[in-house]
Amino acid sequence: MSLQTLLNSHHDISHIKSSCATCSLRELCLPVGLNEEEIRVLGDIASHKRKISRSGYLYRAGSKFQSLFAIRSGFFKTCILEQDGRQQVTGFHMTGELLGLDAISTEMHTCDAVALEDSEVCEIPFAKLEEISRTIPSLMHHFHKIMSREIVRDHGVMLLLGSMKAEERLATFLLNLSRRFVMRGYSEYNFNLRMTREEIGSYLGLKLETVSRAFSKLQDENIITIDNKHVQINDIVRLKIKMGNSTCIT
Amino acid sequence: MSLQTLLNSHHDISHIKSSCATCSLRELCLPVGLNEEEIRVLGDIASHKRKISRSGYLYRAGSKFQSLFAIRSGFFKTCILEQDGRQQVTGFHMTGELLGLDAISTEMHTCDAVALEDSEVCEIPFAKLEEISRTIPSLMHHFHKIMSREIVRDHGVMLLLGSMKAEERLATFLLNLSRRFVMRGYSEYNFNLRMTREEIGSYLGLKLETVSRAFSKLQDENIITIDNKHVQINDIVRLKIKMGNSTCIT
């Protein structure tokens, strides 16, 4: 507990050795394409880390926007809470991804960000990011690419929600997860889901029972093996066929 | 015809008097919040205009990305074409809005942009925009807000597609259009749809017959009057109730 406090402290010196320069995610995260000196500058403004434990909030809808957050470790969902209590999951987010982009427009967060497992993020004060990106054109450009990629991703989800059947949606979802795990050095064919059936359903525009049935169906066809949260892809080719011809979401 | 050619010419001098400084959209478009000198600089790089006639393409999926486009007049849809021929409309776009943001990430356009009426756009070479935004922080910041707003908008559509019923979707859609017309000085209650029932359906994740039926139902309840493409909102309060409690899309 005192260790925890120490690690969370704003005044500790841990950021010196945990800045972008030494982060294993620098090929995935904001530093992509920067030189050493530029990474050092970025590392200086992103030195503050925050730990969020499972089911804790990184930020909530309505709270004031100050910073973006890069995920150092862990797994998050972002979701919009409707007045009637139901929630719509707008995304699942893994290491190296940037959270909070939606809040730039109104300077308020428009959704909740919840950790689905114990996680750690780097806080990136947005004003400072804009400031240094004036002198680091490649950082600015890469940041624009990241925002644009988020837009493309959302269009993919719109396509999915607008025109796919339940099984296609789930296949697309699994393949998307698989691809993102590969990029992070994990297995393409074996992984654990961090989210519940209900959260998957919310993201895919389905009810949890439908998600469960679709999983079972894919298992019956020997395309995947699913044991609770563990997924094994047995036949990725047929899984891709299930997905249909639709554009792959990012 | 020769007039048309003249107006389209890259060598005419019409841009001198039609730069951002004199554009009636400068409170809606990129120049928001800039001072006179900054607007002049922006106007210089955005001086090239292009006319697109009805059902013409501004750009196509797969084409190389060079520029963003600000809509000076007219109306566009953006859509993803699936391999099987069907298309998913990802957005409808009005004057002052920026097209092409999705292409920054891969330097290729990921969707088609089609004019739904005769339109004119300002071409904004993206490399130059990034360049001048280094010296105009408020431009950079506003651009970030615009991209962020697009993300928020997409989340709204995801919410709509993921959890609303047909009638709620249509009500949300009409109210969204209404709001955007108001911002441009048009009537909140009377406007013409530029798109077909099929395009609305594609955007809302519905079939055209369902859209048509939902229109008829709203008309039967005296909430709207619809005559072909013309929409009149008779009871905006009840229309908002139809929309449900969901977060309004931007």
Added chain:
DNA sequence: CGAGGCCTTGATGCACCTCAACCGACGTGG
């Protein structure tokens, strides 16, 4: 050991899709 969270599976209903017929507006060519 009991309670609660998460998941699965079955039975039933309904919102939307599909197919089909028809209408009006518009443009084209005989």
Added chain:
DNA sequence: CCACGTCGGTTGAGGTGCATCAAGGCCTCG
């Protein structure tokens, strides 16, 4: 000028994919 085809829209009838409701199993944790 009218006949005709096309396109967009409306409406009806019937089918279906998913939601809803309900029951029960497994696992974790107090």
